[in-house]
Structures are given as C-alpha cells and as structure tokens.
Amino acid sequence: MQAILEHEDTGESAVTEALARAVRFLEKARTADGRWLDFRFRFVVGDRDVISSQWVTAYVGEALARAGAGPATLAPARDWLMSHSHPGGGWGFSLATPADADSTANVVRFLSHWRGEPEWDAALGEARARLLHYWDEPGSGFRTYRPAERPSLNGWASYPGSSWCDVHLCVTALAGGALHAAGDPRHRPVLEACARLLRDSQSPEGFWDGYWWHGRTYTTAHAARLLFLLGESGPVARAAWWVLGTRQPGGGWGNGTGSEAAAFHTALSLSVLLLDGGRPRHGAALDAGLQWLLRTQQPDGSWANVPIMRMPRPEEHAPWEDPEGCLLLPVLTDRNRLFTTATVVSALVDFLPASHSGWRGKP
Numbered sequence: 001m002q003a004i005l006e007h008e009d010t011g012e013s014a015v016t017e018a019l020a021r022a023v024r025f026l027e028k029a030r031t032a033d034g035r036w037l038d039f040r041f042r043f044v045v046g047d048r049d050v051i052s053s054q055w056v057t058a059y060v061g062e063a064l065a066r067a068g069a070g071p072a073t074l075a076p077a078r079d080w081l082m083s084h085s086h087p088g089g090g091w092g093f094s095l096a097t098p099a100d101a102d103s104t105a106n107v108v109r110f111l112s113h114w115r116g117e118p119e120w121d122a123a124l125g126e127a128r129a130r131l132l133h134y135w136d137e138p139g140s141g142f143r144t145y146r147p148a149e150r151p152s153l154n155g156w157a158s159y160p161g162s163s164w165c166d167v168h169l170c171v172t173a174l175a176g177g178a179l180h181a182a183g184d185p186r187h188r189p190v191l192e193a194c195a196r197l198l199r200d201s202q203s204p205e206g207f208w209d210g211y212w213w214h215g216r217t218y219t220t221a222h223a224a225r226l227l228f229l230l231g232e233s234g235p236v237a238r239a240a241w242w243v244l245g246t247r248q249p250g251g252g253w254g255n256g257t258g259s260e261a262a263a264f265h266t267a268l269s270l271s272v273l274l275l276d277g278g279r280p281r282h283g284a285a286l287d288a289g290l291q292w293l294l295r296t297q298q299p300d301g302s303w304a305n306v307p308i309m310r311m312p313r314p315e316e317h318a319p320w321e322d323p324e325g326c327l328l329l330p331v332l333t334d335r336n337r338l339f340t341t342a343t344v345v346s347a348l349v350d351f352l353p354a355s356h357s358g359w360r361g362k363p
Contacts, residue, residue: 105131173208
C-alpha cells in the first residue's frame with residue numbers, strides 16, 4: 001500500500017491535507033443526482049442485486065457536512081433524500097428495501113446540519129417523528145425494523161419474533177445520537193432511556209456488542225459518544241480502557257475480536273479516546289493511531305476496506321455469540337470504500353480544533 005506521508009507528522013497540517021484528499025475522493029464518487037452507492041451484494045431472497053443508496057448517502061453526507069463540505073456537495077444529497085423517502089415515511093438501506101431505524105437516524109443526523117434554518121426545520125421534524133416510529137418503550141431502545149403485518153418479500157425477515165425487529169444497541173446508540181443532534185428538548189426522556197439501556201448493557205471489559213456489525217468498535221464508539229453527550233463519563237472511561245487494551249503493535253486497531261488493523265476500526269477506536277480526555281490522557285495512543293491512518297491513506301484519498309457489516313439470520317438474536325454461524329450472507333464489505341472513508345473523515349475532523357474554520361460544520 002502506497003503511503004501518502006513519508007514522515008511522522010501528526011500535526012494539524014497533516015490532518016488537514018488527509019481530510020482534503022478524502023473529501024475529494026468522496027465528492028468524486030457521488031452520482032450525478034447526488035447519491036453515494038456502496039455495499040452491493042446478491043440478496044438470497046429473490047436472487048437479486050441490492051446496493052445501498054439511502055443509508056450510505058446519509059452517512060457519507062453527514063461526514064462531509066462535519067468536514068465543512070459546501071452546498072454544491074451537500075445540497076444535492078439532501079434534496080435526493082428528501083425526494084426519495086419511502087411511501088410510508090422514513091428511509092432504508094436502499095430504495096428496494098423497507099425503511100428502517102438505522103437509515104432514518106442517519107438522515108436525521110444529516111438534516112441536523114440545517115437545524116435552525118426555517119426551510120428545513122419542518123423536514124427535520126418529520127424525520128425525527130418517523131425515527132420515533134421505531135422506538136420500543138418496553139425495551140427502552142430502537143428496533144431496526146417494525147414487524148411486518150403480513151409475509152412478503154419486504155417482510156421476509158421482519159415478521160413478529162424476527163431478530164431483525166429486536167431492540168439493537170448499535171441502532172439505539174446511533175438513533176439517540178441523531179435525536180441529540182436534532183436538538184429538540186422534548187426527546188430528553190427517550191435519550192435518558194437510551195442511556196440507561198447502554199449503561200446496563202456495557203460489558204465488564206467496557207465494550208458493547210452490536211447486531212449488524214462484525215466486531216465491537218462501531219457500537220462501542222456510538223454508545224460512548226451518546227453517553228458522553230449526556231454527561232456520562234464513567235462508561236466512556238471504561239470504553240476507552242477497553243480500546244487501549246485492543247490496540248495493535250503498529251498503532252492501529254482491529255474489530256476488537258481479533259482481526260487485523262483496519263482504517264474503519266482504527267477511526268472508531270480513536271474517536272472513543274478523544275471522548276475520554278483526548279491527548280492529555282491518551283496522547284501516545286492517539287498520535288500512533290493517527291499516524292497509522294495518515295500512513296495508510298490510499299493515493300486516491302480513500303482508505304482500504306474490510307468486511308464490516310453482517311446480516312444475521314432472523315432467528316439469531318445474539319449473533320455476537322456465534323459470529324460465523326449466525327450469518328445469512330458473508331460479512332459485507334463497502335466495496336467502493338465510501339463508508340470506511342467517511343468514517344475516517346469524521347474521526348479526523350475531531351482531531352482539529354473546534355475553531356478551525358473550513359472544516360467544522362454544524363452541529
């Protein structure tokens with residue numbers, strides 16, 4: 001892998017240059033109508049190709065908004081999402097799959113960058129309301145899918161009792177973060193319930209397991225972020241302690257269950273350390289991890305992908321207990337490297353001072 005940087009520079013200028021390369025890569029990957037597409041796979045039901053549009057577009061768009069991308073990049077993506085919601089409301093993995101809480105939460109996060117602008121506050125409110133459609137009061141968390149009323153292709157894995165309709169920690173953490181970004185104080189009881197569920201579900205070692213993710217870094221990063229936003233320092237510190245214990249000799253991180261270091265997992269792990277005191281507390285690990293990311297950036301500005309997203313069989317309610325045997329399909333890779341690169345972009349933005357003009361978006 002060709003390195004972009006040949007010297008040990010983890011200063012602001014190096015981060016800014018890496019961000020510029022990554023942003024250009026993501027901007028070039030956008031389709032003519034404003035979308036980003038990734039995670040193509042062959043679905044077992046109907047034997048058809050599926051590729052993510054709505055979910056990936058919202059995720060990449062939010063990362064670029066945090067990085068200060070301009071209206072020429074962000075507005076077409078926002079407008080495409082607004083004109084392609086599902087007939088019943090909300091957004092999904094793609095136009096061909098049913099709406100879900102995770103994709104809708106990513107749209108809420110993206111739209112939150114226009115919070116306070118009158119022409120977009122109504123759309124943000126509608127998106128928040130649709131996200132709350134997946135709130136499960138008894139479970140104190142968010143389901144990914146609501147149970148379908150009758151069997152169909154769209155309801156194939158979302159029947160009553162399917163694990164796809166369980167409350168999932170990875171989705172609850174992200175959805176809670178989306179509601180926090182939306183800034184409506186009426187959602188405080190939901191956020192406090194999310195925090196209780198996450199506190200109670202944290203492992204003794206400090207990580208959280210996720211339903212849809214191959215490894216522990218994604219759910220741990222988003223759970224720690226929501227708890228940090230809600231003033232919960234204890235669980236964040238325990239998560240950081242676990243992250244430190246899983247760092248690999250070269251400075252990067254794997255998925256927390258034994259995989260080799262990868263950009264996706266390294267970026268998420270660094271984000272946890274930044275929440276827990278940042279450089280004053282974890283300077284050596286942060287600098288080593290940042291240098292690993294800068295050193296492994298591809299010539300085109302992206303980062304290499306690895307398999308990250310799993311699709312468990314609907315009868316598997318705890319897929320982390322049998323990570324290989326639970327699978328409906330092989331673990332999915334973002335083949336276009338968009339999801340991985342957007343994840344690194346978000347982490348790199350956090351390394352820059354909050355006052356750094358040109359790289360800080362709202363909120």
